Amino acid sequence: MSAASTSPPTTVERPANVGARAGTGADRRATRRPGRGRLTRPERFWGRIFIAPPVLGFALFALAPLLFSCYAAFTNWNGLSSPVFAGLTNFRTMAADPQFWQSLWNTVVMMIGIPIGLAISLALAIALNRRMPGRAAFRVIYYLPGVSSVAAISILWQWALNGDFGLVNELLGMVGIDGPNWLVEKQWVKPALILMGVWKGLGFSTLLYLAALQSVPRNLLEAAMLDGAGAWRRFRHVTAPMLSPVTFFLVVTGIIGGAQMFAEVNIMTPTGGPEFGSATIVWYIWQQGFQNLQLGYATAMSLVLGALIFLVTAIQFYLNSRNVFTVE
């Protein structure tokens, strides 16, 4: 009798415990708190040692600099003497600094490359999603510029965009167009950088779209076909909604990456381009901070940049959560 009365609780408890561990984080928290008993002491010990490096790294190289930024942005600081508190001076300077606004504008304008790249890569992915010879080779070729170093690619394109002997103008010449001197003319420097960015980023987004297309369940498409939906409607109402998470991811990472564009500008137009036409915000921060030693001012701008990126990302997540499409 006594054996029978003690065994049921243990048999009940075990599966419950296993279920809790395999479950999501939410049930886990509900059913079991992190153990503080003697049994889990070695686990806590080793666990803390294992997670210590990245946590320490975060504290030293992310949190501490961020906190210091929040202070230094309000100081007058040249890097040689210690920062002197200056209130909102840096932010006032920024508001009245035409180069700040110009570089911010340049950065935003060059993001036109994101939708262009997405449209082309979606078309490419749809094309690559067919069964045909050479698919693997195409994937490699389209992604090749993406793995190449920005420095080498920028050097290549600086030469390719040369007004007199560059590849781009040679090709335009073949169809009878007299190409501009891309990196020297104010109205052409941004399109030139956008062209290069699209070329470099195409492979990455194509790969992601291709993976998403391949994960669209065949039975959904077949069901739509049986319901009489044509190719366009199948794409519009079945495939496209299932691609939206990838589009979202690409837009978010594209904007975050685009806001940090630096190497291309620094190499291809070392002085910020014709009439400051290609200087991006990170380039301007770099120039003010490391060339002009206006560290307080540069920190203030970098803080604004960080806040803008955060804000734009947050807005995108908010909008995405409102019209997200889920398939059970």
Next chain:
Amino acid sequence: MATTSAVPTAPLQTSGVAPDAVRGRRKRSDRRFQSPADVVVFIVLCLGAFTMLLPLVWMLSTSLKTQENVFALPPQWIPRPAEWSNYLRIWEAGPLLRGIANSAIVSLTVITVGTVTSCFAAYAFSKMRIPGKNALFLALLGGIMIPFPALMIPTFMLFSSIGWVDTLLPLIVPGLFGNPMMVFFLRQYLMSVPDSLIEAAVIDGANHPQIFWRIVLPLIRPAIAAQVILWFMGTWNDYLGPIIYLNSENVHTLQLVIANFNATYAVETDYPLIMAASIVALIPVLAVFLVFQRQIIESIALTGTKA
């Protein structure tokens, strides 16, 4: 924000990725065209591939020209004579070898040590009971979201105050603490490994370092490989970090060396030399990419399904 959506779905994602690995293999039916439309699409894709490759081919072509040939009209696609000596001149024209060595030192140290610390952390974050670990993990993810330019000035001053500017240390040391991105991906991967496996090892008397080396590490090896390759390419190609910290030529990484080539020799219009140096800078990463292209492309696809 990304975490809350990504974390609970971890087991689903790995199951969704498995068929991808199968799909990566070429099926027999892929070798044949199914319809005339496919032939048209194939031709369009070929033209696209041609456009993508053209600048790189042109770079190679320029690197084999003589200085006068560069300005020949109409341009020569296959330079005659091919000036292979450009690839000998580059080694004398700048500290290219030093740059390769410096880039190798940075990437190899960071990745070897950083991968070990990242793996241990990913294991602890996914499988070990530690008070407050979820909050710490969220903090790490928050750290990923802060863009580097927003932190570069204070970080620079931090390293400057301990005299590390103009050495390779600011590029190496932060990486030794592990890569939060890698921790994130490996943790996701480990979420699909059953806990019972680790519990069985605990019951058998294994301690946690042993469990890690004998059980966890073999399981996540493919995921580690993919992350290591991506991280290598990121470190090797980095430009903003080196340009901030490194002044003297003897510490310049390869990317800075070729950028300086560009600045110096463009004045003399020695484009063949610049292109040859840039190609040398591209080769290591392109070689890694071509050798591991399947793994890289699959882990890129994996990144997308995480979204």
